[in-house]
Amino acid sequence: MKVERVKVVVVAQRKSRSDRRIDLIDAARRAIIRHGIDGVQLSHVAEEAGLTSGAVLYHYPDLRELLVEAQQAGMERFYEHRLRRLTALTDPAEKLVVTIRSGLPTGPLDPDVRLLNELGGAAGRNRVYGVLLTSLYDRQVSMYQAILDTGAALGVFRLSADSLTIARNLVALEDAYGYRITARHPLIGPDEAAELILSYARAATGNDLAH
Secondary structure, three states, X not given: OHHHHHHHHHHHHHHHHHHHHHHHHHXXXXXXXXXXXXXXXXXXXXXXXXXXXXXXXXXXXXXXXXXXXXXXXXXXXXXXXXXXXXXXXXXXXXXXHHHHHHOOOOOOOOHHHHHHHHHHHHHOOOHHHHHHHHHHHHHHHHHHHHHHHHHHHOOOOOOOOOHHHHHHXXXXXXXXXXXXXXXXXXXXXXXXXHHHHHHHHHHHHOOXXXX
């Protein structure tokens, strides 16, 4: 019985530490948005988390590791989450529409996209951030390319160019219109941006994408 109780306590402690790291990642994301990727400091993360700087260092002795994990967590929405959403769909046209719409900000204050904007600004000065962004871009291109290739094989799409070119253009349009939304362009919101991207996708696939 004593051994079992010890095991329960250890498991509880491990879970608590794991939860704390998740909380710190969320706090780091908020700190990056508030202070900028180049301006964020340990004290900023601690303030967002409601902890001391020493408590943050207990879980993340290297602040750079925490900041990288915070950026990676923000990126999950634009690849892993989208892929999981697509598993329930079978129609390539519907998949393409859902993928386009889910890659845009929900509005000017969308925290995940603001985080990506911060990362993009620092990528030229920080090799690690550059690698993270390049990896995300390549995975997004592959995601689009798989949808396009499947649609073409099934006769749903009549591609106007090779699937890689179209996929790269779709990701580039996502990035460009996403930035316009977070920059508060008065005429471009999420719905308008989605339609602009879809207009290119319709021409590129020969499908009306009416989903």
